[in-house]
Amino acid sequence: MIIKPKVRGFICTNAHPLGCAAHVQNQIAYMKAQGPLAAAGKNVLVIGCSTGYGLASRIAAAFAGGAATLGVCFEKPPSERKTGSAGYYNSAAFQDAARAAGLYSETINGDAFSDACKAQAIDMIKADMGKIDLVVYSLASPRRTDPKSGETFNSTLKPVGQSYTAKNLNTDTLKISELTLEPANEEEIANTVKVMGGEDWELWMQALADADVLADGCKTVAYTYLGKQITWPIYGRATIGKAKEDLDRAAAAIEQALAEKSVQANVSVLKAVVTQASSAIPIMPLYISLMFKVMKQEGSHEDCIEQAYRLFSECIYSDQPRLDDGNRFRVDDKELKDETQAKIEALWPQVTEQNLNELTDFKGYNENFLRLFGFGIDGVDYEADVSPLVEADFK
Numbered sequence: 001m002i003i004k005p006k007v008r009g010f011i012c013t014n015a016h017p018l019g020c021a022a023h024v025q026n027q028i029a030y031m032k033a034q035g036p037l038a039a040a041g042k043n044v045l046v047i048g049c050s051t052g053y054g055l056a057s058r059i060a061a062a063f064a065g066g067a068a069t070l071g072v073c074f075e076k077p078p079s080e081r082k083t084g085s086a087g088y089y090n091s092a093a094f095q096d097a098a099r100a101a102g103l104y105s106e107t108i109n110g111d112a113f114s115d116a117c118k119a120q121a122i123d124m125i126k127a128d129m130g131k132i133d134l135v136v137y138s139l140a141s142p143r144r145t146d147p148k149s150g151e152t153f154n155s156t157l158k159p160v161g162q163s164y165t166a167k168n169l170n171t172d173t174l175k176i177s178e179l180t181l182e183p184a185n186e187e188e189i190a191n192t193v194k195v196m197g198g199e200d201w202e203l204w205m206q207a208l209a210d211a212d213v214l215a216d217g218c219k220t221v222a223y224t225y226l227g228k229q230i231t232w233p234i235y236g237r238a239t240i241g242k243a244k245e246d247l248d249r250a251a252a253a254i255e256q257a258l259a260e261k262s263v264q265a266n267v268s269v270l271k272a273v274v275t276q277a278s279s280a281i282p283i284m285p286l287y288i289s290l291m292f293k294v295m296k297q298e299g300s301h302e303d304c305i306e307q308a309y310r311l312f313s314e315c316i317y318s319d320q321p322r323l324d325d326g327n328r329f330r331v332d333d334k335e336l337k338d339e340t341q342a343k344i345e346a347l348w349p350q351v352t353e354q355n356l357n358e359l360t361d362f363k364g365y366n367e368n369f370l371r372l373f374g375f376g377i378d379g380v381d382y383e384a385d386v387s388p389l390v391e392a393d394f395k
């Protein structure tokens, strides 16, 4: 079939197998060009490994760190008539490249929140890997089924305390309008914490420790975004921010519970990037389009892969990691520079539908969005008839 992007609102419902593979290859090439990370862990588990920050982290672990990786993701396989999800094709391409480079690579395609998935990962680690020395927790999900109660919780993207009205860009129609979001109630806040907070990260770490598959001094990171004034009402100080605050609690709890193993748990603060998760958050596409414009002008633009490399080299495996007073690794340093934020804040009120392409880098945003699904990648023939079917021996 000839595969062209099918964009509906803030999602793209299909993906290009060759484009996704090329996108992964480009990220691997970037990582290889950085040179090896001598101190890096050799057995790495990446939970949420197939797209965005998790995929970039897996590429960093394998192609800068030389690690064996076990990845966990939740992706849709292709059929004769429908393409698979981007994360499916990405993981297949990663696995081929890692194995071709002589690196162990296995991927579990299942629900990371479930006990069964954790047990399966532990069995595979015991059989193939020995002990894990880095666990990357990079899940982004709108819902979670509690493994004990069987109850399913949904997260919400709402402000906390008061309603919030702001300029919002509809990335499909390119209309800019005022969007008012009513504040979340207590139950919605609690449910969002249940889905995107630290509980599942703790359950993973405890299960791995109980099964004795964590190396002494094992490191673990979970990802968050903090942002500044423009995004606080919808992110940092909103329902998702409440969930992310819970990661700080979980990091301390993990270190305490697994002190015997000297486990080091750090929340890692990453910059805003275009991913399937972030494009669903109101305000973020316009903020990111402005941020791209400013940071590209400053020469400080970064995507997931650059962030992952800096996280590994400047924080996780550095003798002098950039930590804040909450024991969090900071890789959002360039985005949150006062002068960078001041430029974004000055442009924010000026943006209109008419000057969108002049004041912001919406073009760059949109190209980045399409690349997530394998579209617009140099060297890929999008007129060619390709099969959506790609073999992948995921577990």
Ligand code: NAD
Pocket (backbone or CB within 6 Å): 047, 048, 049, 050, 051, 052, 053, 054, 072, 073, 074, 075, 087, 110, 111, 112, 113, 137, 138, 139, 140, 141, 222, 223, 224, 225, 269, 270, 271, 272, 273, 274, 275, 276, 277, 278
């Ligand atoms: P993403 O949507 O690209 O990736 C999410 C990953 O989670 C995918 O690999 C997906 O398969 C996996 N996943 C979702 N539900 C699952 C389930 N039930 N079982 C197994 N796997 C599942 O998202 P992302 O933006 O890369 O986000 C990853 C983390 O980084 C999140 O914690 C997010 O908050 C954080 N973060 C994102 C940004 C940003 O701007 N995108 C900035 C800072 C931090």
